[in-house]
Amino acid sequence: xxxxxxxxxxxxxxxxxxxxxxxxxxxxxxxxxxxxxxxxxxxxxxxxxxxxxxxxxxxxxxxxxxxxxxxxxxxxxxxxxxxxxxxxxxxxxxxxxxxxxxxxxxxxxxxxxxxxxxxxxxxxxxxxxxxxx
Numbered sequence: 001x002x003x004x005x006x007x008x009x010x011x012x013x014x015x016x017x018x019x020x021x022x023x024x025x026x027x028x029x030x031x032x033x034x035x036x037x038x039x040x041x042x043x044x045x046x047x048x049x050x051x052x053x054x055x056x057x058x059x060x061x062x063x064x065x066x067x068x069x070x071x072x073x074x075x076x077x078x079x080x081x082x083x084x085x086x087x088x089x090x091x092x093x094x095x096x097x098x099x100x101x102x103x104x105x106x107x108x109x110x111x112x113x114x115x116x117x118x119x120x121x122x123x124x125x126x127x128x129x130x131x132x133x
Contacts, residue, residue: 001081001126003069006046010070010078012039015050016129017060019086022103023124023131026057029097031114033107036060036098037079050082058101059090068127071119081123106131 014037017024025033036057040049047065054060062084070080092098107124110116124132 001069001071001123003126005069006067006080007070007078010040010046010080012077012079013037013046013049013053014079014081015054015062015065016068016081016083016123016127017054017058017062017086018084018129019089019103021130022105023107023129024058024060024086024089024101024103025108026098027100027102028114029099032112033102034114035120046080046082050084054084054086056096057098058086059092060086060101061088061090063087081127083127083129104131106133109133 014035016035026036027033036054038053050065051062054062065084068081068083070078072078107120121132
């Protein structure tokens with residue numbers, strides 16, 4: 001992970017969303033628990049992508065949104081990592097890919113996450129955010 005910078009070109013954004021000091025995650029319809037995020041749409045800047053994805057996937061309105069860094073997967077896919085406090089939460093509409101949003105004291109066990117690669121726990125530890133196992 002490259003901390004403190006944001007690349008000019010990126011493919012997607014993940015938003016480490018928090019209700020107070022508790023990570024707010026979403027349960028994907030076909031996967032498991034994950035932080036809101038997704039692909040950048042044409043013309044969107046980084047903050048617009050993070051805000052749209054958090055609202056669509058969690059019903060969350062974000063405050064204090066800030067980019068923290070980015071990571072690049074082996075295939076070159078670049079994801080920017082952001083952090084934000086959730087200032088308001090609306091019920092999910094059911095028309096998106098997530099079916100539930102929930103705040104956790106700590107991340108769910110790896111087998112309950114969409115990706116059991118340890119990335120979320122690593123990000124939280126490196127960034128000094130609460131909730132890592």
